[in-house]
Amino acid sequence: MVDRVVITNRQDALPERLNPFNIHIGDSAQFSANPKCGGDHQIDVNQPSISVSCLGMRGRYVGVRLPGPSRTLTLCEVQVFPGVNVAQGKPADQTSTYRYAHHGLASHAVDGNTDGNYYSGSCASTAHLPDANASWWVDLGESYMVDSVVIFNRMDCCGDWLNPFNIHIGDSAQVSTNPQCGGDHRIDVNQSSFSVLCPGMRGRYVGVRLPGPSRILQLCEVQVFPGRSSLHSVELLILRL
Template sequence: MSNGSDFDQVQKTTQSHRLTIEEVLLPEAGVNVALGKTAVQSSICSSTHGCHGNIPVDASRAVDGNTASDYHDGSCTHTTEEDNPSWWVDLGQPYAIGRVTIFNRMDCCPERLNPLNIHIGDSAQVSENPRCGGDHRLYVKWPSISVSCQGMKGRYVGVRLPGYRRVLSLCEVQVFSGVNIALGKTAVQSSRNGWSLGNPRSAVDGNTASDYRLRSCTHTAGEANPSWWVDLGQPYAIERVLIFNRMDCCPERLNPFNIHIGDSDQVSDNPRCGGDHQIDVNRPSISVSCQGMKGRYVGVRLPGFRVLTLCEVQVFPGRPSLHLLYAVV
C-alpha cells in the first residue's frame, strides 16, 4: 500500500511541477573509470619535434593500464613544447570523482610536470572546467601523485600545465570515483613523539605529501602496538582504505600493519580488515580493499614494539550503483 501511495504522490507532483533529475554514476570506489577510455592531448611530439619517431606517445598511452614510468617503454604520452599543454579523457558520462592518480615520467625530466592543474567538468575544453584544487606539485623522486577531488562531478578529467613553453608527459592517469569520508574528521593516536610535529589530524588533512618535515604526517613514540584511528561520526560500509606512507625516511617502519574497522573507539577491539598488510617501500601508498566492512571507527595498528607514522589515510565507502540528484521546481 505504501508503495502505491508513494507512486501516486510522485505522479501528482510531476503533473504540477517540473522534475529535474541529474544522474551521476558512482561505481565501486576502487574502479579506475578512465581505463581504456578515449583520450586526447593538445599536441603530439614526433621526430620532427625531436622525439623518437618509433615510440608511440599519443594520448591513449595514459589510459592503457600500464604505469611503467620509462618513456622508452612506449606507455607515456608526450606533447610538443607549447604554452599550456593539456591532456584529457572522456569518461563517457558524468561521474563523481574521488581522486585522480597521476604517474610521472621517471627516466628523464620528472620536474617538467610541476606545477600541474587537474580540471573536471562537462566541457571537452580542459581549461573551461573547474579545477580540482590549485597548483599541484609532484615529489620528483616518486613516480606518482594522488589528488583528492572530493566528489567533483564531470564527464571529462584533464591535466593542464600552466605557463609558457612547457612539455606534458604522462605515463598513466587513473580516475577513481567516491568521496573520502575521513577527510577533516576527528583523529586520535596512541601517543605523540614529543615534538611539535606528528599530530594525528595530519593524516586526515587532505595533504598526501610524504615528507615528514612538511608537517603533514603523524608520528607516535616508540611503544608496544602503536595505533591511530579516525572517528567517521557514524557507521559506514567501508569499501577501501588508502594509506600514504612516509618516504623521506624509514618507509619500512610501516610493515607489517593491520587495519581495524568497527564501532569501538579502541582500535584492537574492532575486527581486522584482512591480516597483516605489507606496503611496497618504493611506493608512497597502498590501497586495501575491505569489502563493505561496517563501522564508525577506522584504525591502523602496528603489532609489536614499533613507531607509527602516517602521511594520510583516506577512507572510501561502498557504492550505490546510481545516484539520482533531483529537485522539484
C-alpha cells in the same frame, strides 16, 4: 571529478607487462588526447593493485595506456572513485604522540594533505620511545560501509617502519577489538600510497595498527572511501551529470 583510479593487475603470470603505464582522464572519446594523471606509473609486481591519486581532474572517459611499441595490456579491474573521503577533518587519535615542533599529531593524517615529507608538518607519528602495537584511528562520526582505505606513507625516510600493518574497522572505540580488514598488509616503500580493499565491512572507527613490540607508527594521510550503500547522493549527482 576523479579522486583516484585503482588498477588491479594480473597475478598468475606476467604482471611486469603493465609497467610503465599512463592514465588519461577527460571528455574526449579519443582518450589518449585527454590530460594525463601524472607521468609514467609503476606497479609493484608483488602487489595486486595500485591506487593512483588524480585529485582535481575531471572527465567522462578514463583510460589506461601503455606507452611505446609492442606492448600487451592486461587489466583485471579498473575502479574510478569520486572524491568522497569521509575521514578528512574527522577527530583522530593514537596510542602516543611524538610532539616536536607541532609535528606528529594524529589529526595530521586526516588534514587532506598527502605530502610524504615528515618535516612538512602533515604526518602523524607515535612516540619515538616505541610502543607495543602502536595504533592510530579516526572517528567517522557515524557508521559507514567501507569500500577501501588508502594509506599514505612517509617518503623522506623510514618508509619500512610501516610494515607490516593491520587495518581495523568497526563500531567499538576500543579500535583493536574491531574486525580486521584482511591480515598483515605491506606497502612497497617506493610507493607513496597503498589501497586496501575492505568491501562488506562497516564501522564508525577505522584504525591502523602495527602488530608487535617496539613499533613507531607514522602516517602522512589516511583516506576512507565508503561503499555503494553510503554513496546514494553521489550516485544521483553522477546520473544527473
